[in-house]
Amino acid sequence: MGLSQRTKYSHISMKEQVDPKTRGLVHVAHHGTQGQETLAAGAGSGARRTTAPEGLRAAPLPARPREPTMEPTEGGEEERLVRCPVCLRELPAADINPHLDSCLHADGPGADLPSKRPRLAGGPPGSQAEGQEGEARPAAGSPVFSHFHKGRGGKQRSGAAGGSSGAGRDKAAVQPGHGCSAALCGESLAQKLEGKPLAERLRPDTLGDYVGQERVLGAQTLLRSLLESHEIPSLILWGPPGCGKTTLAHIIAKSSKKNGTRFVTLSATSAKTNDVRDVISQAQNEKRLFKRKTILFIDEIHRFNKSQQDTFLPHVECGTVTLIGATTENPSFQVNAALLSRCRVIVLEKLSVEAMEAILMRAVRSLGLQVLGQGDQHSAPATGSSSKSSEFPVYIEEKALNTLAYLCDGDARTGLNGLQLAVQARVAAGKTTPLNTTKGGSADGILVTEEHVKEGLQRSHILYDRAGEEHYNCISALHKSMRGSDENASLYWLARMLEGGEDPLYVARRLVRFASEDIGLADPLALTQAVAAYQGCHFIGMPECEVILAQCVVYFARAPKSIEVYRAYGNVKECLRMHKGPLPPVPLHLRNAPTRLMKNLGYGKGYKYNPMYKEPVQQDYLPEELKGADFFKEREI
Numbered sequence: 001m002g003l004s005q006r007t008k009y010s011h012i013s014m015k016e017q018v019d020p021k022t023r024g025l026v027h028v029a030h031h032g033t034q035g036q037e038t039l040a041a042g043a044g045s046g047a048r049r050t051t052a053p054e055g056l057r058a059a060p061l062p063a064r065p066r067e068p069t070m071e072p073t074e075g076g077e078e079e080r081l082v083r084c085p086v087c088l089r090e091l092p093a094a095d096i097n098p099h100l101d102s103c104l105h106a107d108g109p110g111a112d113l114p115s116k117r118p119r120l121a122g123g124p125p126g127s128q129a130e131g132q133e134g135e136a137r138p139a140a141g142s143p144v145f146s147h148f149h150k151g152r153g154g155k156q157r158s159g160a161a162g163g164s165s166g167a168g169r170d171k172a173a174v175q176p177g178h179g180c181s182a183a184l185c186g187e188s189l190a191q192k193l194e195g196k197p198l199a200e201r202l203r204p205d206t207l208g209d210y211v212g213q214e215r216v217l218g219a220q221t222l223l224r225s226l227l228e229s230h231e232i233p234s235l236i237l238w239g240p241p242g243c244g245k246t247t248l249a250h251i252i253a254k255s256s257k258k259n260g261t262r263f264v265t266l267s268a269t270s271a272k273t274n275d276v277r278d279v280i281s282q283a284q285n286e287k288r289l290f291k292r293k294t295i296l297f298i299d300e301i302h303r304f305n306k307s308q309q310d311t312f313l314p315h316v317e318c319g320t321v322t323l324i325g326a327t328t329e330n331p332s333f334q335v336n337a338a339l340l341s342r343c344r345v346i347v348l349e350k351l352s353v354e355a356m357e358a359i360l361m362r363a364v365r366s367l368g369l370q371v372l373g374q375g376d377q378h379s380a381p382a383t384g385s386s387s388k389s390s391e392f393p394v395y396i397e398e399k400a401l402n403t404l405a406y407l408c409d410g411d412a413r414t415g416l417n418g419l420q421l422a423v424q425a426r427v428a429a430g431k432t433t434p435l436n437t438t439k440g441g442s443a444d445g446i447l448v449t450e451e452h453v454k455e456g457l458q459r460s461h462i463l464y465d466r467a468g469e470e471h472y473n474c475i476s477a478l479h480k481s482m483r484g485s486d487e488n489a490s491l492y493w494l495a496r497m498l499e500g501g502e503d504p505l506y507v508a509r510r511l512v513r514f515a516s517e518d519i520g521l522a523d524p525l526a527l528t529q530a531v532a533a534y535q536g537c538h539f540i541g542m543p544e545c546e547v548i549l550a551q552c553v554v555y556f557a558r559a560p561k562s563i564e565v566y567r568a569y570g571n572v573k574e575c576l577r578m579h580k581g582p583l584p585p586v587p588l589h590l591r592n593a594p595t596r597l598m599k600n601l602g603y604g605k606g607y608k609y610n611p612m613y614k615e616p617v618q619q620d621y622l623p624e625e626l627k628g629a630d631f632f633k634e635r636e637i
C-alpha cells in the first residue's frame with residue numbers, strides 16, 4: 001500500500017540486510033532466529049500525529065557494532081582478505097573454508113523477511129505517517145462506526161485450510177494456554193502484549209494457519225500444487241493492505257528453505273539500485289557455483305519506477321532469480337508490462353468477516369483470553385484499580401470480537417493491532433468486573449467489551465487507498481451526493497476521503513469544477529466559494545482545513561443547481577466535432593481591421609458598434625451557416 005505514496009513502513013535497508021561487509025544479520029540467520037526486531041527499524045520522516053502507543057512502535061535499530069573486515073593480527077595468512085563467492089563478504093583467507101561451509105548451509109544473508117511495523121490505520125501511505133509508517137489518524141466519531149454495523153457479512157468463505165483456526169467461537173475451547181501459538185507459548189499475558197506487535201508474532205508460518213484466500217490457495221488450485229511441489233514461479237501478489245501478501249511470501253520462504261532455496265527480501269521503499277545489483281550478482285554466483293536458487297521478495301514493488309523494475313527483467317527471464325512482488329496497486333498500471341508478463345499475478349482478496357474472526361480467535365487463544373458469550377452476565381466494572389490485575393483472568397465479549405472482525409474491513413493487521421490495544425489498555429487500567437457465565441461460574445475478571453475494542457481500533461478501519469480505486473470511487477460519490485443535494489452523504493464522502501488521508505487540495509479542485517459544472521449560473525457565487533476554499537486549504541492545510549471543505553461541500557449540496565452553461569458549452573464542442581469540411585470563416589464584419597489592407601479587404605465592414613444604438617441591434621455574430629443555432633436547447637451532453 002502506498003501512499004508520495006504511502007510510507008507505510010520502512011524496512012531495514014538492503015545494505016543492512018545483505019551488505020556482505022555487515023555481518024550482524026547473517027549471524028542472526030545462522031542462529032535460526034527471525035531477527036525481526038532488528039529488521040523493523042528505520043529513520044522516521046514526516047511525523048504528524050499518531051495514535052500508536054509506545055508499545056506498538058517498532059524498536060529502533062540497535063546500533064550494531066561492525067565487525068572489522070581485517071582482524072588485527074601479527075601478520076601472515078590472516079592478513080590477506082579474500083571474498084566469499086557466495087555472500088561476497090571479505091574475510092581473512094584463513095577463515096574462508098570454515099566460512100564457506102557455514103555460508104553454504106545458511107539461509108543466506110537477509111534470509112528472513114523484514115518485519116513490519118504495526119500499521120494502526122489502513123490509511124494511505126505517507127498521509128499522516130508517524131515516524132516512517134505510523135499512519136495513525138485522529139479518533140473516530142461514533143457515527144462512523146454505527147454505519148458499519150449495518151448488514152454484517154462477508155462474501156468469502158472462512159476457515160483455515162489446516163483447521164487450526166476455525167471461525168467458530170467455541171467458548172469451551174478457549175482456555176488459557178490452549179491453542180497457543182508457538183510464538184507466544186510460555187509467556188505471561190503482559191509479556192505477550194509487549195514488544196513485537198501481535199500481528200507480527202502471529203504471522204502464520206505454514207499454509208495450515210493461513211486463513212481464507214481459498215480462491216487462489218484452495219486444495220485444487222494451481223498455486224497450491226506449485227507450492228507443495230516447491231516449484232515457485234515468479235509471482236506478483238496483489239491485494240489490499242493486511243490481507244496476507246507478506247505472510248504468503250513468508251510461508252513460501254519457509255517451505256522453500258527446505259530444498260535449499262535462498263530467500264532474499266528487498267523493500268521497494270528503501271532499496272537502492274545498488275542493492276538490487278548486489279542481490280542479482282549474489283544470486284548469479286549461487287546459481288553458477290552451487291546450483292542454489294534465489295527467491296527475491298520485493299515488497300511494495302509498485303514503488304520501484306519502471307526502469308528500476310527493468311533491472312530485474314533479464315534476471316527473472318533467465319531464471320537467476322524468482323521474483324515475488326507484493327503490491328496493493330493494480331499491477332497492470334504499476335508494474336512494468338514486460339515484467340508482468342513473466343510473473344503470475346495472484347489476486348488476494350480482502351479477508352472476509354469470518355476469516356477475520358478465525359484470525360482473531362487464534363489470537364485470543366494465543367493470548368489466553370476467555371470469550372464471554374451473549375448469555376454471560378457481567379455487572380459494571382468495579383471502580384478503583386487493582387494493583388494485582390495481572391492475576392485476574394481476562395475476558396473478551398464475543399460481540400467485541402464480531403465487531404472487531406467487522407470493523408477492520410478485511411485488514412488482519414488492523415484487527416490484530418486493535419485487539420492488542422484494547423487488551424493492553426484494559427490490563428493496564430486493571431479494573432475488574434464481577435462475571436457470571438452461562439456455565440454457572442462467577443468470578444472477577446478483566447473484561448474487554450465492544451466499546452474497548454472500538455477505541456482500540458480508533459479509525460484504523462477506514463480503508464482508503466489514496467492512489468488507487470477508492471480515491472476515484474469516493475470523489476465520484478462525493479460529486480454525485482452534492483449533485484443530488486444530499487448534504488449528509490456529501491459530508492460522509494468528504495470525511496471518508498479526508499480521514500483516509502486524501503490531499504485536501506485534490507478535493508478542493510474537484511469543488512471548483514463542481515461549482516461551474518453543476519451549480520453554474522444558478523448561484524454564480526459558488527465558484528467564488530470553491531476558489532476561496534481551495535485557497536483556504538492551501539494556506540492552512542490539514543487538519544484545520546477540513547471544516548473549510550465541509551462548509552463548501554454543504555453549501556454546494558444545498559445550492560440550486562444548473563447545468564445550463566455546462567450543457568451549452570458541451571453542445572458547442574459537439575457542433576465543432578461534428579463539423580464536416582473546413583470550418584466557416586469568421587464573418588468579415590466581426591473582424592478587426594487594424595491596417596489599411598485589411599480595411600480594403602472588407603474587414604470590419606458593416607459592423608454595428610452596439611453602444612452607438614439606442615434600439616437593440618440586429619446583427620449576426622455566428623458564421624452564416626450556423627445562423628440561428630441555439631446551443632442552449634436541451635440536448636444530450
Ligand SMILES: Nc1ncnc2c1ncn2[C@@H]1O[C@H](COP(=O)(O)OP(=O)(O)OP(=O)(O)O)[C@@H](O)[C@H]1O
Nearest residue numbers: 199202203210211241242243244245246247412413
Ligand atoms: N490470510 C491470513 N491468515 C492469517 N493471518 C493473516 C492473514 N493475512 C494477514 N494475517 C495477519 O496479518 C498480519 C499482516 O499481514 P501481511 O503483512 O501479510 O499483510 P499484507 O497483505 O502484506 O499487507 P500490506 O499490504 O499492508 O503489506 C500478519 O502478520 C498476520 O498476523
Ligand SMILES: [Zn+2]
Nearest residue numbers: 084086087103
Ligand atoms: Zn559467505
